[in-house]
Amino acid sequence: MTEPSTSTEAPTEGAVATRAAADTVANAEATPVKEQPYAALGLTAGEYQSIREILGRRPTSGELAMYSVMWSEHCSYKSSKQYLRQFGSKTTEKMRKNLMVGMGENAGVVDVGEGWAVTFKVESHNHPSFIEPFQGAATGVGGIVRDIISMGARPVAVMDQLRFGAIDHPDTARVVHGVVSGISFYGNCLGLPNIGGETWFDPVYQGNPLVNALSVGVLRHEDLHLANARGVGNKVVLFGARTGGDGIGGASILASDTFSAGGPTKRPAVQVGDPFAEKVLIECCLELFRDKLVEGIQDLGAAGISCATSELASNGDGGMFIELEKVLLRDPTLTAEEILMSESQERMMAVVTPEKLEGFLAVTAKWDVETSVLGEVTDTGRLIINWHGEEIVNVEPRTVAVDGPVYDRPVAYPSWIDALQADSASRLPHAETPQELRAEAIALLGSANLASKDWVTNQYDRYVGGNTALSFPDDGGMIRVDEESGLGFAIASDANGRYCQLDPYQGAKLALAEAFRNVAVTGATPVAVSDCLNFGSPENPEVMWQFSKAVEGLADGCLELEIPVTGGNVSFYNQTGTQPIHPTPVVAVLGVIQDVADRIPSGWQDEGNNIYLLGVTRDELDGSAWAGVIHDHLGGHPPIVDLSAEASLAALLHAGASQNIVASAHDLTDGGLLQSLAESVLRFGVGARVWISEIMQRDGVDATTALFSESTGRVIVSVPREDDVRFQGLCEGRGYPVLRIGVTDAALPALEIQDQFTLTIDELRDVHRGTLPEHFGAVVGY
DSSP states (O other): OOOOOOSOSSOBSSOOOOOOOOOOHHHHHHOTTOOOOTTTTTOOHHHHHHHHHHHTSOOOHHHHHHHHHHTSHHHHOTTTHHHHTHHHHSOOHHHHHTEEEOBTBSSEEEEEETTEEEEEEEEEOHHHHHHSHHHHHHHHHHHHHHHHHTTTOEEEEEEEEEEESOTTSTTHHHHHHHHHHHHHHHHHHHTOOEEEEEEEEOGGGTTSOEEEEEEEEEEEGGGOOOOOOOSTTOEEEEEESOBOSTTTTIIIIITTSOEETTEESOOOOOOOOOHHHHHHHHHHHHHHHHTTOOSEEEEOOTTHHHHHHHHHHHTTTSEEEEEGGGSOBSOTTOOHHHHHHOOOSSEEEEEEOGGGHHHHHHHHHHTTOOEEEEEEEESSSOEEEEETTEEEEEEOHHHHHTSOOOOOOOOOOOTTHHHHHHSOGGGSOOOOSHHHHHHHHHHHHTSTTTSOOHHHHTTSOSSTTSOEEEOTTSSSEEEESOTTTOOEEEEEEEOOHHHHHHOHHHHHHHHHHHHHHHHHTTTOEEEEEEEEEEOSOTTSHHHHHHHHHHHHHHHHHHHHHTOOEEEEEEEOOOEETTEEOOOEEEEEEEEEESOGGGOOOSSOOSTTOEEEEESOOOSOOTTOHHHHHHHOOOOSOOOOOOHHHHHHHHHHHHHHHHTTOOSEEEEOOTTHHHHHHHHHHHHHTOEEEEOOHHHHHHHTOOHHHHHHOOOSSOEEEEEOGGGHHHHHHHHHHHTOOEEEEEEEETTOOEEEETTTEEEEHHHHHHHHHHHHHHHHOOOTTO
């Protein structure tokens, strides 16, 4: 093992290049009229003038670099901040009770009992993943995992939420292959199970795919760490990979601008990831936490050293002194400004007391992690950065990291939305014969968004670590936290851009309701939310209206369900030219289960179980998969959201799981009842006989609506016959609508919809599994 590097006179690999003269603070004061490339760095003329007023002079090149990345949309939330405050203001005592860390830190942390806590967060890596799909997606996973590490937790799982262009577009395969390979490469190498997510295809994402990544970690309460720099004289230490030229201004500037029709208007280098270096970094950090050698810690992601130093200083005693030349470099030609802006991966920054520094360095040496002591915490209230003895940054850190511009962007009700909502799916023809109904069922089951995603998920290791209790294709992923007690968590994420295009307020609530329900059907109790809000340009008043309504809907929904938003991410500028994506707020819901042995799978396994439909079916086909696939239609109003009913349903399912009287549970959403029945049959290859006549009679709907409506608050469950009376009593006691609609039949290798049609399991499997391989190649493992 080689001795890890600490600060040296020439911390570079290879030959040392001639050092360019730095733009010092003294030089900035002496040359006040020097022209600076603020616009090329993403700053407006007004923002540049504000920086000059804050400093009382022009910024140095280093200061300009810091302000440009930290004031970018991606880092500062300058267009969204005023709306996001609702997540903090619309809360109750119950919502705050188990919330250990909320918004403002690297990730939210929730008390899950028995001295354990869970931290989780979802973020975007959209723009880099379009330019360089493999590295863009891989480093998206790496970045969100480091957020989890920085809270003091061990990462235990990842998920991803992916949206691509049309499945048959010539460029879609390039993006799909790169993104899925990048995610599987990084996550598998880290040894983290990928336990869920979404894959969606729609032409609206053709020039701007969405790659959202989620990570979850577990920790003991006493191991919680925060990002702050306290204690005058404490050392500031950078450790992990060396700093290179990859990703200079990457996520922070690239993600704060839109794509033109010909590609991105800014093309900084996409970051390059090394999952093996990150795996070592994870173990190194956990040992540092165990030995209590760290006072504060921050991962280096978007904006790199600029972000880490300014945020640590802002959250601590307010002062920090850094000698930038002590940063270990991969590229000796980097300028000071480039070092400040670099987004090289697998790096962390820690605050360490002087008496613990030797122990800290011993641990990093053990793990062969390169380390450099850059400076120390001060009481000056200033962030001062020197470059070879010359002062190149002297700022108040809060002006960089906290008190950036906040915009009240113009908001306009979309000129087109009334006509869109008036164009209801109610005018679309319904199937008139069982044969037509069967053909529509096959078309839906094989459509890009309802077809099996095994092509994607089979490339992920979902069981590594040995604690996965549920994963694909179940509705939610589940991980065991404590081996002795069986304590665990479940997590699910959802979004529906079609619904949000019709009504962003209701669409956001629908995403919350679906993720909430997907956690509930596992037997877990939903307790917290993270979100990733993907929208077009905030400079478009109609996009800002969509954003404002979606945030309002999500905040109101969480208040009604009494589960807090613990943190998340906003991704603007997701559009090509002037055409924005559909509003796509991804909502992740975390749940807690006392014993993972009580989990509920999504499909039935046993012969003779009764199949029940919980909930009411309404004539709600607007925005549905049926309308889109069969009629290429989008219009009308999305389904009604009754969150009080969702809460009652979740409580019922939890009780059923605790009493071990529910053998399987699967929510009804995209594709409606038919899709859920087919997936439940395919889960373990056990057939079913189903009748829909009672649904049609009770709810006043026809066969098309009974099978394809996407009404909310509905779940199909299978119940052993010996538990029938108890289950029906459970439903009656809680006043939740329930109908027996079928029975499982292991001797029948088919899904039979009585009086309508039959689909054999072989037919279901071929139709459901064939779509993605047809476009992208063979499935791994088949």
